[in-house]
Structures are given as C-alpha cells and as structure tokens.
Amino acid sequence: MKKEAFNELKRESIYIGALFIIFLIIFKIIFFKESFFIVLRAVFSIFWLFVFPGYSIMLYWNDKLDFAERLVIGVALSAAVIGISSYYIGLIGLNVKYHSILLPIILISSGIFLFSRKK
C-alpha cells in the first residue's frame, strides 16, 4: 500500500475510533437502564458487522465520496452483502453461527485489498 493511502486510512481510522466512543456514550445514554457491558457489546457488534466492513468496501470510492457518506452507505452495503452471503453460505452448509466472524473478516480484507490495489 502506498504511503499516501496508508496515511488516509490512518486518519480515517481515528475518526472511526472517535465515532465508536461517541456511539458508545449515546447508546449508554439512550439505553440508560442497560448494563454497560451489554451496551458495549451491542455497539461493538454494530461496528464489527456493519461499520468496519461497509467502510472498507466503500474505500474503493473514497475519491468521490466524503467520509460521512461512505460510512453511512457502507452500513447499508454491508447489511446487504452480509445478509445475502449469509443466506447462500448457509444453504451451502456452513452454519450461520460462524458467519458473524467470517463474513466481516472477508469483507474488511477484500475492501482494504481493493483500495490498496486502486491506489
């Protein structure tokens, strides 16, 4: 990966980290009767399942879209791709319980790979 692309990734990773903390705080305020651990797990799951994979895939279009737009559309894209893939992979025979780990890893690595190739 070129230095320029790496720096961009690094800068936006900080934004995502900040967003994670912001959402953790917001979720704890909104669901104030819930334990911190469950809220933390929920926010992490949202980021793991939707935000990280979506952001990684959308890196492909980073020259056309700003960070916020990529992040939001990335969530929709991730929901679509993970939902569709999970259905078919389940039919092929891999139990859905493994998909929560496997599919985000595949999407995140594919997204970063395509981004580095494009750059």
Place this chain on the structure above:
Amino acid sequence: MKLSVLLENSYLVLIFSALLLIGNANLWDYKLSHEFPYGYLASDAFQHQARAEAIKDAGNFRFEANYISHGFENAVGRYPPIIYHLAVIFSYLTKLEVYDSIYFIVFFLASLSAIIMYFVIKGLNKNVALLSLPLSLLIFSSPNYIGFTWGHWPSMLGQFFLIALFWSFYRMEMEKSFLLVGIFLSAIILTHTSELIFGLFFIFVFFMVGLLFKRIDLKDGKNLAFGIILALIISFYYLIIFRYSWFIEQPYSFAVKPLWEGNPGFYLANFQLLLVFILIGIVFSLAKIKYMHIAFLAGVGMLIMGYGNYFGFDVRAFQLRFLWPIYLSAFFGFGIYSILKFFIKKWNLIYSVSLGIVFLVIFSGLIKIPFIPGYQKLTTQGIMDSFHWEALKWLSEKTPENSKLYFFYGDIYNQDALLRNSKRVHFQVDPNDFIENINNRRISREYVTELPGDGGGGIVYRKSPFSFGEYQKENEQGYFFGKKDICEFDYYVFDKASRQQALAQYNLLIANELLKNNFTSVAFENHVLVILKNNNVGADCIEERSF
C-alpha cells in the same frame, strides 16, 4: 475536519440518536435486552421472530421449521431471508436473544434510512437536506409506528434498501456504480420482494424524465443493465422459490381499496399543517424537474406508489406509506427553504441547523403544537409476559421434539404466531366451539381445533430444481381445522387466568377432569398457566359429561 463539516456531522448524529431514542429506546423501557419478546403488539412480529429463531436453530434457511409450517416437513424456506440472517448473526455477536436482535436491527436500519435520504437530498442542496431530515421522526408517530410494533419488519427493511437504491442512482456517475445498483436491488428482492415493484417504478420514472429532458446517456443505460443483470444473478436461487410460491399464491390483481382493513393506514392528511409545506415543495420542485434530482423523483415515485391501493397494490401501498415522512421529506425541506429564501437572501448553514433542531423538538413531541403531528411516547411490554414466555421456553426445551401440543383457551393465543415459540407442532381450541361447550355446560373429548401455522405464499416443497408441490392443496381442509380428539395429544396447555374468568374456569375444569385418569400428570406450572402431560396418547383420557 472543517467546522461546517463538524457541525453537519454532529447534526446527523443528533437526529440519528433522536430517532433511536423515540423509536426504539422509549418502547423498550431504555433497555437492549429483555426477558421475553418486548414491545411486540401483533402476531406478525412473533412470526418473524420465530422464523429467525428457527434459522438460528437449523443453521440455515433451507427449510421452514415444521412447527411454523402446519406440521409439514421439508417445506422450502420461502420468505425473503435477509432480515432473518442479519438478526441471527447480530444475536450471535451481541448475545442478545433473537427476539431483541431482530427488532433492534429493524429500528436501527429504519433510522439510518433517514440519514441515507439526507445524502440523496444533499445532492440537491445541503440546506434543504438539513431542513428535511427532522420530518423523518414522524415514521415513529401514529399510525406509522404500527409498521414496527405490528411486525411489518421485512417491508421496513426492504424500504431501507430501496432508499439505498435511490442513493446509488444519485451516484450513478461513479466508477462501477452498477455494483451498488445490483447489490441494493438484490437486497430488496431478498428482504421484501414486493418493494422491487416500487424500485422498478422509480427506475421507470428516472428513465422517462431522463429521456424527456435528454439528461441520461448510454453509460447510464449500461450501468442500469449491468446492475439488473447482477441482481438477477445474485437473486436467481431465491427467485425460483418465489416464482413457485408467492407469485402463484399472491398474484397481482386489480382492485380499488381505499381503506386498509384492520389497520390504521397513513394518509397525506396525517401530515396536517405540514402538508402545506410539502405541497409547496412539490409545486416548486416541478420547476426543477429537468435537473432530475433523485430526491424529487424518488419522492414523486413513492407518493404515486403509496396510492397503489387504488390500482391493485393494497397492503403493499399502505406499507410504503409508513416511510412517507422520509420519502416526502425533500419536498418539506424544499418548501420551507424556498419560502425562507424569499425573506432571507443570505441563508447559511447555522440557520438550517437551528431550524432543524426546532423541528426536531416539535416532531419529537417535546412541544405540542395544534395541527402539527408529533411523536407520542409509547412504552409497553406488549402481548407477551414472563409467565407465558417461561412456559413456551419450557415446552421448547423440555419436551420431545415430536410432541404434539394442545393449547386450550388463552387471551393472547389469538395472536397465534407467538405459539411457535414452543418449537413444537401445536394445535389450539377454536374459541367459538369452546364457548359453545361452556354455554352447553359440557365437557367433551372432541373440540373444534385449529392447526395454526404460516401458509403465506403457500407451503411448498421441492420435487426437482424447477418443480414444487404445495402441501395445502394436497391436504383436506379437515387437516387444518375441524373436530379433534384431545386424547391424541402429548401435552395440554391451560391458562389459569383470563380477562373473562369463566373461560379460565372452564380450562381448569377440563384440566382437572384429565387429571382424574391415572396417566395424565402436571408437567409444568406457574402463576398463570399449567401444562399437563399425557403419558398414554390415544387412550380414553377424559369422561364426557355435563357440569
């Protein structure tokens, strides 16, 4: 990050948080995890929850569980699968129960629909987008809120992907944008296939207007063609199932249905005074039609299709109206912006954000203004309670898988999809016959009985890759409804309490009569119900008599 970008992003986070708060957290008593399905107000909600639970148990959606399919084995999973798979995966990750995870996914993604629409409207004008966004809060006002609480979840999620499709058209000029078009189209097909009609109608409007004003070119056509081909390839397996189930069972037929029977439908008049600004926005947008702003085309398209109940789309059109506050928000924002621009020539971002926050306060119901709709807080545990849930869990975990259950009268059992949480093939007494027996002061061995289940789209099984049979057509009506001998069942469920105590007393009378034989025993009991086990299925279990 620039200050204006920071302000804009903070505003988006604020609105999204407000959507989650009033949509989800208020209903859920500010908790994410619950002891039982919480805030479920109708059978359809349990229908989706039970199916997701069954997929979690099976590990895939090859087949529909037999306790959902009237007892039939190997019924093909014919419901569009995305919502269920997302719910199961999210449940595994969060350790939330499936009944919480599926509901949360719907609230979360429906709230995000508003933010995606914001980006579509931003293509028109950032100030218009900022002013439009708060109108989305009305998806949680009455009567739209039943889209969530009554379980129209696949439709809500299908519309989330529909809005994502609008965005992909807005960004059609991007390299390889056909990938996004194709993925969102197939996500619509695999979430709630009927939304595909709305998506295709939007595409039709897009191309008609584009051709009229010569604003689309060959590249757009190629992008769309590739997108559709990709969607067909991705959805091919499921579309075969759809073709032989839903397409046959629920074909299109022209009908005019001004009212949504049994449901409070949403009408334009529900916007009350806000309709004035929406109409002004529509009128002003006509002047800009040649610029083909996707927000306007999508708004007009969904407005027309929302009236599809007048040309054969019936329930689907009413479901589309649940998200009218999002689809039509561009007109609202544009109407307000156009009016204000008459008076304030140098409009800036701060004004839009400030006014947006005022709208947020009004639409979220913090300040009530006559003739302006707003959110009304609803906190309820819904139909389910901890006692019934405890019993259903016990049945699903402690009884043999091939057990046949018989539910006598219970106040909540008319929402029969909740009974699927027993995860066993189950039957229930027909309330009319039950009451007739009470009136005749008679204890019977045979009661008119229903075999509940989900027959929507036809319960089909696969004969070959392109050939399906349908269980419902191959079985007599008596299989599903008719007199049944209660001695043929393994377990009996009796509610001990009811809003009409005579019904509960009759339940207990039958239960006590069954306990008189020496092979029926109490297997489970809590404050509101008792479960008996029949240890000699088929034997003479009850003496018919008058009381």
